[in-house]
Amino acid sequence: MIAQRLDPKLERVIDDFPILNRKTSRGKRLVYLDSAATSQKPQCVIDALTEYYSEYNANIHRGVYEIAARATDAFEGARAKVARFVNAGEPAEIIWTRNTTEAINLVSYSWGLNNLKPGDAILVTQLEHHSNLVPWQLLAEKTGAALRFIPVDAHGLHDLTNLERLLEGTKLVALSQVSNTLGTIAPLERIIPAAHAAGAIVVIDGAQAAPNMPVDVQAMDVDFFAASGHKMCAPTGIGFLYGKRALLDAMPPFLAGGDMIRRVSYEKTTFNELPWKFEAGTSNIADAIAFGTAIDYLSELGMDWVRDHEHAVMTYAFKRFKELQERGLLVYGPNDPDLVADVVSFNLGDIHPHDLASILDTDGICIRAGHHCTMPLMEKMGWPATARASFYIYNTEADVDALIESLLKAARLFKL
Amino acid sequence: MIAQRLDPKLERVIDDFPILNRKTSRGKRLVYLDSAATSQKPQCVIDALTEYYSEYNANIHRGVYEIAARATDAFEGARAKVARFVNAGEPAEIIWTRNTTEAINLVSYSWGLNNLKPGDAILVTQLEHHSNLVPWQLLAEKTGAALRFIPVDAHGLHDLTNLERLLEGTKLVALSQVSNTLGTIAPLERIIPAAHAAGAIVVIDGAQAAPNMPVDVQAMDVDFFAASGHKMCAPTGIGFLYGKRALLDAMPPFLAGGDMIRRVSYEKTTFNELPWKFEAGTSNIADAIAFGTAIDYLSELGMDWVRDHEHAVMTYAFKRFKELQERGLLVYGPNDPDLVADVVSFNLGDIHPHDLASILDTDGICIRAGHHCTMPLMEKMGWPATARASFYIYNTEADVDALIESLLKAARLFKL
Amino acid sequence: MDDFYKEYILDHYRNPRNFGRLESPDVTAQDNNPLCGDEIRIDLALNDGVVSDVRFTGKGCAISQASASMLTESIKGKRLEDVAKLPPQAVLDNVGIGISPTRMRCAMLGLKVLKSAALGEIAGWPDEE
Amino acid sequence: MDDFYKEYILDHYRNPRNFGRLESPDVTAQDNNPLCGDEIRIDLALNDGVVSDVRFTGKGCAISQASASMLTESIKGKRLEDVAKLPPQAVLDNVGIGISPTRMRCAMLGLKVLKSAALGEIAGWPDEE
Numbered sequence A, B: 001m002i003a004q005r006l007d008p009k010l011e012r013v014i015d016d017f018p019i020l021n022r023k024t025s026r027g028k029r030l031v032y033l034d035s036a037a038t039s040q041k042p043q044c045v046i047d048a049l050t051e052y053y054s055e056y057n058a059n060i061h062r063g064v065y066e067i068a069a070r071a072t073d074a075f076e077g078a079r080a081k082v083a084r085f086v087n088a089g090e091p092a093e094i095i096w097t098r099n100t101t102e103a104i105n106l107v108s109y110s111w112g113l114n115n116l117k118p119g120d121a122i123l124v125t126q127l128e129h130h131s132n133l134v135p136w137q138l139l140a141e142k143t144g145a146a147l148r149f150i151p152v153d154a155h156g157l158h159d160l161t162n163l164e165r166l167l168e169g170t171k172l173v174a175l176s177q178v179s180n181t182l183g184t185i186a187p188l189e190r191i192i193p194a195a196h197a198a199g200a201i202v203v204i205d206g207a208q209a210a211p212n213m214p215v216d217v218q219a220m221d222v223d224f225f226a227a228s229g230h231k232m233c234a235p236t237g238i239g240f241l242y243g244k245r246a247l248l249d250a251m252p253p254f255l256a257g258g259d260m261i262r263r264v265s266y267e268k269t270t271f272n273e274l275p276w277k278f279e280a281g282t283s284n285i286a287d288a289i290a291f292g293t294a295i296d297y298l299s300e301l302g303m304d305w306v307r308d309h310e311h312a313v314m315t316y317a318f319k320r321f322k323e324l325q326e327r328g329l330l331v332y333g334p335n336d337p338d339l340v341a342d343v344v345s346f347n348l349g350d351i352h353p354h355d356l357a358s359i360l361d362t363d364g365i366c367i368r369a370g371h372h373c374t375m376p377l378m379e380k381m382g383w384p385a386t387a388r389a390s391f392y393i394y395n396t397e398a399d400v401d402a403l404i405e406s407l408l409k410a411a412r413l414f415k416l
Numbered sequence C, D: 001m002d003d004f005y006k007e008y009i010l011d012h013y014r015n016p017r018n019f020g021r022l023e024s025p026d027v028t029a030q031d032n033n034p035l036c037g038d039e040i041r042i043d044l045a046l047n048d049g050v051v052s053d054v055r056f057t058g059k060g061c062a063i064s065q066a067s068a069s070m071l072t073e074s075i076k077g078k079r080l081e082d083v084a085k086l087p088p089q090a091v092l093d094n095v096g097i098g099i100s101p102t103r104m105r106c107a108m109l110g111l112k113v114l115k116s117a118a119l120g121e122i123a124g125w126p127d128e129e
Ligand SMILES: Cc1ncc(COP(=O)(O)O)c(C=O)c1O
Pocket: A257, A258, A280, A281, A282, A283, B036, B037, B099, B100, B101, B102, B129, B131, B132, B176, B178, B179, B180, B205, B207, B208, B228, B239, B373
């Protein structure tokens, strides 16, 4: 099925993912082009879960006995791996969360409610995922701060013409490093210094960046960085917030309960040190540990290899998409593999993306269709919905070929 | 190792848990007496995770393709199982959370901040876990409401003498159905009707109740009920909040982001229906599905069997503890298997519980030592710390025997 | 699933019947499928409790738009109270062929909106009742 | 681990040296181990930058209390700046036998408090520096 000229490394990667070696109910090879929604998981990550539950499942931090100590070490070890992966200053700057969304909400509740007032502004961009938009809308409503937008142009590229004016009075800038709808890579090297010069902190939604390219939070000088494990080979239910220690130290806790306290009396509570101050209740121990395994897996591949591989597949995809232009294929966004990461949005003639996704599904091809949690962007662009293909470490040119072939079939079905 | 007169059902249960069939690094049989902290997991639950990640891992709700549909069905099916397990009115009354702690915080932020004002009171008990105390302390601080306590007596039993007076002006009563330190079962049949008569809503911390006894939220007429999957055979990272629909419907969202919205524009957002209004971002899909498997497992055993089994083991433990009284064993709490669920706290002479736990660990026996996240209770009772053993479906009288023997060894080591 | 995209579905999708708005509808309702963003709005003109005219507008997939289009054709002359009681099967009979579970709400959106209009309140998803 | 509970450890646990408080300490510090609740408070009397007297109080396990007790015995007559630099090994040498990782912070609590007193600010965990 898979073209024979595969680079042996890529072949090994595909072998690592059990789901990719199965057939759909229609007997088709699974062509998974929805990794931007959630990635598949390599066997080693699945094994990490099994090992934890079969060998050393125990609650952490307060356990004296052997398996509790092993679980605590593995859990805190995973935090250290994530810290190294994004080059945080120290593991205590990594807070476990369920996902990117919870990480952003943590900042919005704990930093936002305590640092914003009427007259201040929050600056986001026009292409944010709802998870990096709605929390700021609610925060603006609660604090009386204004919500402003960095515009994007018709190609989905950031328009920084009025950046300095937009930054006046802005206390917090929140934006995604990579757009999940168009793949656009944000010009952080321009935005972050300008934001800091204006006295604002910068929150990066790294949900699409962390899985797909090297990330260095200190080099970027971001104040907060949020990402989801499930998009980067780890299980569902675990993500993280990176924050600079000075900011995190000054913030009040968000969720309250066991583990995040230092001392409790009936009347009064003092809180624990970082990172536990922000981790109330029993953590998602197993999935955090398996996130560590996923980090090992990606690090071994090398994030430069990941970026290069995806760049190559995207280059091939853009090339083949051109062939379908005459059949009515419309590709949105920058349309340039250097400017985008892992995703591409498109429409085929008047076929609604949902119908398109249904037709592709019969060929074992998984794409996403809809607004991709970026409704306002869709409305601004005038697209009721788009189809979206996203590529990851295990996708090949053969997957692109399968996609093209199935699109042609859809065009025939709809008599385009 | 295991006594031969084991009931075949119990023998099968033990076989279901791979970790219980392993040896510690010292070659000892694992005697796990810390299920109140987190339970062990049966093979079927571990298999549910492997199956999900190997066969149908996909993001839910917005996916058109085959594996996304299967994942969505399994995820929502698990919600329905939890709803049935606690007899909720409908699955939409079950909100997935990470754990009990997050569930309680959800109520405190979303209901509490919007319904309490200075002059109101919040009523909890003196034996609450920090997770059911600190959120209410913070809420009281933020809203100006008073925080009051139902006292417990020297045996850890609720003292309801002044209940009616305590309820005057109370808008919210929060208490654990079962104490995690003393095992005390709360007299909910008296407290809940009195609370409702006084116009208060009732939040039950069910972290120790849901795993150990039949729960019927409608029969109890609770307004909210929180529990953690990891204490009831499910993976870490998943728990739930039950809430009456009328209350949940009237509450604003807590976390904001993908999936919990209905319609978003740059300026304004309207929110999704229950239960998704409260589930922002990608859920812990795999662990929710495996929680469903755990519910199946417990339901098949039967929660009446679970309660009866634990009652029998506790009865035996209390009997054997008596033998150690002369060596200085002090058992705290009601000391009556009818009044407690799964846990018992104790101290042996002047051996600090941490030292005791270390000594027992060398015999493969896992107990907890410390304040059990109930610092104020410990302070009130004048116990710097206690040792705690907790029993679950897989524990036997042979486990109690092993505990007693190791306690005797500790007494010898400390020359008691 | 490929069989779904029959000629007559494509025809209703591309040439929706009763498309547009009424000048002064007696009742109107609008809803969307939060899972995919499909939208339908339906205007009804009534005469003594009987649907005398109907128009719809919408955006979305062939399944949702064709289903709504076919639905509008089937209700003219019906009593409003009967419209409020239309079962999901009415839609499925209209479209004539199997709908996979993932697309069920696409098919049901038009009926949900129609029921909302008839009831004067937001109706639930027909496939869940 | 059983070997840890040697006679002299039990002796320090049951008969802690320098236990109690100073009437008017020159510096004092107090801390607890949030993981287990053990507490130590240390009072120091100083004479020209030299520790002239010391008392401690505390609650906790044999390891934390015996470690603190032994520590107080070893610092009398030492310069405060040297006390501030005491390495974790100083504690481990005192207790004389291996400490498992889970109990390391029990052993280190006394030293943490002592360093906090000497530095005039909350010291970090000695085993982490
Ligand atoms: C009574 C009680 N409430 C709340 C909790 C907190 O549960 P979790 O840590 O899973 O949020 C626990 C368990 O630690 C508990 O026993």
